[in-house]
Amino acid sequence: MKKIVIGITGSIAIYKTCDLISLLKKKNYDIEVIMTEHATKFINPLTFGSLIHKPILVDDFDDTGYQIKHINIVKDASCFIIVPASANIIAKIAHGLGDDALTSAFLAATCPKIIAPAMNVHMYENTATQKNIEICKSYDIHFVEPIDGPMACGYSGKGHIANLDDIVECIDYMTSSHPLKGKHILISAGPTLESIDPVRFISNHSSGKMGYALAKAARNLGGHVTLISGPVSLKIPYGVDFISIESAQDMYEAVKEFMDFQDYIIMAAAVGDYCPATYSETKIKKSDSHMFLDLQKNPDILSYIGQHKTKQTVCGFAMETDHVLENAQNKFSNKNCDLLVVNDLFEEGAGFKGDTNKVALITKHFVEYLDLMSKDDLSYRIIEKLMKIKGE
Numbered sequence: 453m454k455k456i457v458i459g460i461t462g463s464i465a466i467y468k469t470c471d472l473i474s475l476l477k478k479k480n481y482d483i484e485v486i487m488t489e490h491a492t493k494f495i496n497p498l499t500f501g502s503l504i505h506k507p508i509l510v511d512d513f514d515d516t517g518y519q520i521k522h523i524n525i526v527k528d529a530s531c532f533i534i535v536p537a538s539a540n541i542i543a544k545i546a547h548g549l550g551d552d553a554l555t556s557a558f559l560a561a562t563c564p565k566i567i568a569p570a571m572n573v574h575m576y577e578n579t580a581t582q583k584n585i586e587i588c589k590s591y592d593i594h595f596v597e598p599i600d601g602p603m604a605c606g607y608s609g610k611g612h613i614a615n616l617d618d619i620v621e622c623i624d625y626m627t628s629s630h631p632l633k634g635k636h637i638l639i640s641a642g643p644t645l646e647s648i649d650p651v652r653f654i655s656n657h658s659s660g661k662m663g664y665a666l667a668k669a670a671r672n673l674g675g676h677v678t679l680i681s682g683p684v685s686l687k688i689p690y691g692v693d694f695i696s697i698e699s700a701q702d703m704y705e706a707v708k709e710f711m712d713f714q715d716y717i718i719m720a721a722a723v724g725d726y727c728p729a730t731y732s733e734t735k736i737k738k739s740d741s742h743m744f745l746d747l748q749k750n751p752d753i754l755s756y757i758g759q760h761k762t763k764q765t766v767c768g769f770a771m772e773t774d775h776v777l778e779n780a781q782n783k784f785s786n787k788n789c790d791l792l793v794v795n796d797l798f799e800e801g802a803g804f805k806g807d808t809n810k811v812a813l814i815t816k817h818f819v820e821y822l823d824l825m826s827k828d829d830l831s832y833r834i835i836e837k838l839m840k841i842k843g844e
Contacts, residue, residue: 462490536570573609630674640721642682658722660684669831758788
């Protein structure tokens with residue numbers, strides 16, 4: 453179990469840390485909490501103690517005997533995050549001050565460190581604060597930048613604490629090993645949308661969940677991830693380069709632009725095979741007779757990658773409804789993939805939109821059938837397989 457030390461300072465955003473701890477507990481992190489004296493004016497330490505079922509460190513000195521608490525609490529920590537972080541605590545850290553339990557522990561910690569600021573917009577934009585942030589970054593401290601939003605002081609602007617999902621994803625990244633550090637990974641996700649007229653389009657049922665899970669896994673493993681996504685309702689993963697597209701032609705152009713720089717390409721998107729041969733600039737009116745739609749083939753993106761790849765290790769996806777293995781093996785051969793992930797649409801837990809998948813992995817030398825698992829877990833299995841194929 454990975455140990456996370458959470459430092460909490462005096463900010464109205466402190467209530468968000470309660471929710472953050474709940475999210476981290478669901479991911480089975482072991483959590484320790486240090487509060488500043490100012491933080492205890494906003495929320496009683498008992499609240500956080502109830503959440504983590506442990507004492508909360510506020511003062512190094514009490515009557516329980518001799519202990520160097522700010523040293524002990526960071527021992528074996530996988531990550532130390534200060535959230536919310538005030539301008540005051542950032543200034544102290546920038547200049548190496550250790551005048552309380554939190555700053556002393558932060559100085560003593562040798563694990564990866566994160567700061568998630570929350571403060572008034574003018575305090576955040578102040579030249580002194582920005583200089584202090586740059587100093588902290590020079591110490592390899594990672595910042596989860598605040599976002600624009602309304603504040604308790606009545607102002608609105610950058611200084612509102614970051615989204616909790618982004619903070620959790622940053623912690624996931626900082627606590628992971630990074631075998632893909634220095635590698636570039638291009639991932640496609642979601643459906644494509646082919647417009648018929650300003651109102652109607654052709655698409656498919658892809659939710660994008662598999663591709664987005666792959667993007668998070670590749671990021672956590674240290675890769676520089678470029679995610680090309682069709683229209684989905686998912687949140688953009690933290691820490692990836694994101695390219696929004698609509699049609700198969702859009703995706704084709706984006707892939708051509710970025711593929712030369714990649715070490716791995718994972719085409720998890722459900723790309724439409726056909727698009728309307730003509731687009732109507734005005735809404736096509738309903739008539740009493742049948743409507744016939746003339747379709748033309750879209751570019752075969754996976755085939756293009758297979759024909760033009762140089763150093764890239766390529767993974768394709770196939771969803772089938774019949775003759776699953778036979779059709780998938782034909783696709784693997786025709787597309788010149790290094791790995792093909794295939795699943796049966798009618799297999800329970802393996803269809804569109806779900807959080808699980810059940811697949812087979814096809815390579816030149818074998819077919820490996822995997823049990824039903826979450827798309828998050830499957831993402832790591834796929835990337836690990838690609839790394840083995842590449843010899844990394």
